[in-house]
Amino acid sequence: MPIVLAAYFISPKRLKTLILFLASLFFYAWGEQLLVIIMLTSAVVDFFAGQLIEKGFRKLGLGMSIATNLSLLGFFKYFNFTFDNFHAILDGFGYTGDFFDTLPTIALPIGISFYTFQTLSYTIDVYRGKVPANRNFVDFACYVTMFPQLVAGPIVRYADINDQLNNKEISFSNFHKGVERFIIGLSKKVFIANTFGAIADGIFAEDIGNLSTPMAWLGIVAYSFQIYFDFSGYSDMAIGLGRMFGFKFLENFNYPYISKSIKEFWRRWHISLSTWFRDYVYISLGGNRSGKYRTYVNLFIVFFVTGLWHGASWNFVVWGLFHGVFIVIERVGFDAWLSSRWKPIQHFYTLLVVIIGWVFFRAADLSTALLYLKKMFVYSSGEVSLNSYLAYHHLTPRTLFFVLVAVVFSMPVYKFLDDKVLPERIPLLRPVVFCSLFVLSIVYIGSETYNPFIYFRF
Structure with missing residues (x-):
């Protein structure tokens, strides 16, 4: 934390967002390792979905964002829950097979419920015309990965900090x-x-x-x-x-x-x-x-x-x-x-x-x-x-x-x-x-x- 703060405050304005983005990636990867790819996938898809929406492919962009985010959230958070309930129903009908015993236990990436809702709020607000699509991937990815609230909220909407990404109020x-x-x-x-x-x-x-x-x-x-x-x-x-x-x-x-x-x-x-x-x-x-x-x-x-x-x-x-x-x-x-x-x-x-x-x-x-x-x-x-x-x-x-x-x-x-x-x-x-x-x-x-x-x- 002291190293990140020092690097952030002594760096020029144009590099502050990049430093915060890289620090956030390091923070998340330290605990979640390769699961950081899931968060980056969500950020990349939603960044380009916003571009598609603004260029006139509104339903395609929004559909791509919703499908990707809910699929990732559904798989990692509800895969085992779904099959456990399906197994219980089949057991009630006398099922005796061992198929369900071979299913893997899916690890839940920390913070996925929070960053999924954050990125969805972005594409929905772009679709509704409330915010313009972000054209700087580092700025957008910093918003998605920002470590202070990444793992347990609050859910920060893009519309609430869009202007702050390039106009941060940095003062004593x-x-x-x-x-x-x-x-x-x-x-x-x-x-x-x-x-x-x-x-x-x-x-x-x-x-x-x-x-x-x-x-x-x-x-x-x-x-x-x-x-x-x-x-x-x-x-x-x-x-x-x-x-x-x-x-x-x-x-x-x-x-x-x-x-x-x-x-x-x-x-x-x-x-x-x-x-x-x-x-x-x-x-x-x-x-x-x-x-x-x-x-x-x-x-x-x-x-x-x-x-x-x-x-x-x-x-x-x-x-x-x-x-x-x-x-x-x-x-x-x-x-x-x-x-x-x-x-x-x-x-x-x-x-x-x-x-x-x-x-x-x-x-x-x-x-x-x-x-x-x-x-x-x-x-x-x-x-x-x-x-x-x-x-x-x-x-x-x-x-x-x-x-x-x-x-x-x-x-x-x-x-x-x-x-x-x-x-x-x-x-x-x-x-x-x-x-x-x-x-x-x-x-x-x-x-x-x-x-x-x-x-x-x-």
């Missing part, structure tokens, strides 16, 4: 803001997400039949904190890194756990993905322009695809459709009734639906998810000795402190602190706070072996 002020944002994300990840991740993993690893109802709730609430602070922390780091290189990526989270409806939750959660599906799937299907029943069908399609995008598993499909059901219920009229209720009731309803949904997201399979939900809502004392051990192991003063921290920072508290507590008129306080957070984060990473980035698998 931008770099300083980027460093601060990176440190915030790193702190959220290593202090909060990892703390609750250890609790969730420990509880979900136990035999569900032995868990008590309170312990089951502890496990899923811990996971709810983990996934939010893990993913929003990574998004903060990506946005901060982008800012350091002169790019302004759009926000990806806006305190989703303060939402008062599921509709509002999806306006605040993983914003780059939800708006992508809104603009490129929901609107393309007709949106709400073809009557209320067609609108409901379109919403279910969007949330089915949203679930499937997260992983090749029926758990994710059920999770997506579960949210789709409540989106439709709210649209039918429940939203109007809910908005007139006491606000704590609105919050309670939203958090309850979201937390139940996370069970499907976290459990190993559907049967496990259903057993876990039963444990949550049908009281059980569980295996007393086991639950006593888990409670003693997890409910330490340190954990309780981070519960308080997680609750507070799930709300718009940082903006208040940034404006009121860390103002520039106290010049030494701000750098001391951020340097301390950074050093403590590095110490934590160096001393702990538990450091999962759970969104890498999507």
